[in-house]
Every structure is written in C-alpha cells, then in structure tokens.
Amino acid sequence: MCQRTLRGSCSFEGKGLHTGKFSRITINPAPADSGIVFFREDTGAEIPALASHVGATRRSTSIGVGRNRIGTVEHILSALTGMGIDNARISVSSPEIPILDGSAAPYVDAIASVGIDSQDAPRRWIRPAKEIFVRNAATGSWVHIEPSEVPSAELTIDYGSRVIGVQTVKVDSSTDYASMIAPCRTFCFLHEVWPLLALGLAKGGDIDNAIIAVEHPVSQRRLDRMARMLRKPEVHVTPQGYLDNLQLRFPDECARHKMLDLMGDLRLCGGFLQARITAFKPGHAINTAAAAEILKHI
Numbered sequence: 001m002c003q004r005t006l007r008g009s010c011s012f013e014g015k016g017l018h019t020g021k022f023s024r025i026t027i028n029p030a031p032a033d034s035g036i037v038f039f040r041e042d043t044g045a046e047i048p049a050l051a052s053h054v055g056a057t058r059r060s061t062s063i064g065v066g067r068n069r070i071g072t073v074e075h076i077l078s079a080l081t082g083m084g085i086d087n088a089r090i091s092v093s094s095p096e097i098p099i100l101d102g103s104a105a106p107y108v109d110a111i112a113s114v115g116i117d118s119q120d121a122p123r124r125w126i127r128p129a130k131e132i133f134v135r136n137a138a139t140g141s142w143v144h145i146e147p148s149e150v151p152s153a154e155l156t157i158d159y160g161s162r163v164i165g166v167q168t169v170k171v172d173s174s175t176d177y178a179s180m181i182a183p184c185r186t187f188c189f190l191h192e193v194w195p196l197l198a199l200g201l202a203k204g205g206d207i208d209n210a211i212i213a214v215e216h217p218v219s220q221r222r223l224d225r226m227a228r229m230l231r232k233p234e235v236h237v238t239p240q241g242y243l244d245n246l247q248l249r250f251p252d253e254c255a256r257h258k259m260l261d262l263m264g265d266l267r268l269c270g271g272f273l274q275a276r277i278t279a280f281k282p283g284h285a286i287n288t289a290a291a292a293e294i295l296k297h298i
C-alpha cells in the first residue's frame, strides 16, 4: 500500500472547546514520509503529531513543543487516520483546534471533497515489537495492543449508567469510518456537568455539541435553566434518558465516539498501527500513554 495525502487544502473555522477562542485551521498536502505535523501560524512552531509531545489529557488531548501548545487534536487525527492519510501539514491560527460539531464528520467530508492522492512511497506500518497493556487502576480503564497482521480495534464502555448501558464497538478494514465512526459526538452526564455550569466554571457553549445523559430525575426548573444555557426554547429528556438538545445519530453513538477518540489518540504513535487493539472505558490519558509505549517499542 502506498502513502497518501490530500489532493488540495481544506480549511475550517470555529471556537475551541476549552479556550472558547475562535480559530482557523487548514489541512494541507505534505510530502511522503513527513507524517502529520501541526504548524502554529502565530508563533512559527512546528509540532509533529507524536506521543512524545503530549501535554494535558484532561477532557481532550493537547500536544506541544516548548510553550507552543495545540489543544484538542484527537478528532482531526482520527479523521486523517480513518481516511487513510499518511502525510498532512495542519496550519492553526491559535492554540486550539475548533470543536466544530463535536465529531470528525466535517473533516471527513472536506477530505473526501478535495480528494486523496497516492504517493510514490510504500506505507510504513507501525508494528509494536511486543504486547502493550496500559491500565488505570483507579478507573478500571485499560488499553491492550497486540501485534497483528490484520489491524482491528474493539472497545467496550460501561459506566454503570442506566442510560448509556454497556456498549461495544468494533472496527476493522471492512468498516466505513466516514459513515460509521466520524459522525459520532462526545458525551457527558448531566450530573457531572451541572455543578460546573451552575458555578459558571463551564459555559453552555461547552456542551452545545455534546450528548448529555440524564442519569437521575431532574426538575423542570433545572431543564429550563439548561435550555437557557443551550440557547434553546426548551429541552426535554428523551424516553432513552438523553437531553434532546441533540438527536442521537446512532443508539451506540457514545461508544463510537470513544472509538473515534481512541483512533485519534493512538495516531500519536506516528502512523498506522498493524495491531489488534482492545480497550475498556478508554480515555485520553490512557490512550496517549499507550501511544507513548508503542513509540518506545517499535
């Protein structure tokens, strides 16, 4: 298989999830063997998408070199991986990638419309030299990576939630990433975000693009306040137990988004993994720790 890059450039603009700052990014084609590199237009810094540059991993993944950080890189990295792009140079105008609709679909649609070019070099698969197991004893989360000629990934989420339940999702070479994984958005629990919202530590805009699971009974007054924060006339709880600020794109959209994140975070190993990946309740900290382990054992 040959390496691939975009046939042209595509741009996106919007607000960053955590900084709330407006930013503009452009994905450009890049030469064979250059991998994925971010470029901060405001400082001139180049930041290769590698786990050795990972910084904060709370709620999203940031990478950086020195004081030049870029936040929330996981969705764009997932889109490039899902679309089979080996090489790209991503220019960003500010320290955070815009959240767009909370999924990877806008990237995938744009990449598909500019087209993909085959390059005159074979793909360099990342083959971990040994089995890698990363676990967080406190949360019970783990990621397991086994060398395999046939790449695949399977994950399960179980938060003891009566709304989300236990969800399992699996991807392999037969999965159409663009339609099955890319459109899936992140999620949170109302009882987790409510105290932050009530204290003003988060803004309604922070959860505009998130699926919100309502685990416990909630008063009409609180729903009315949620509606004002989300700038909607009203919000309700669906029979499935989700706030209806968004309509679910898949019944198991939460697990599919975890797969989207896992693929994006693991791309920080520097390429396409030739491995069988299994994971339980994966998150950015454990995913990027696994990517760092892979980098050590290639």
Ligand SMILES: [Zn+2]
Pocket: 074, 075, 186, 257, 261
């Ligand atoms: Zn995500």
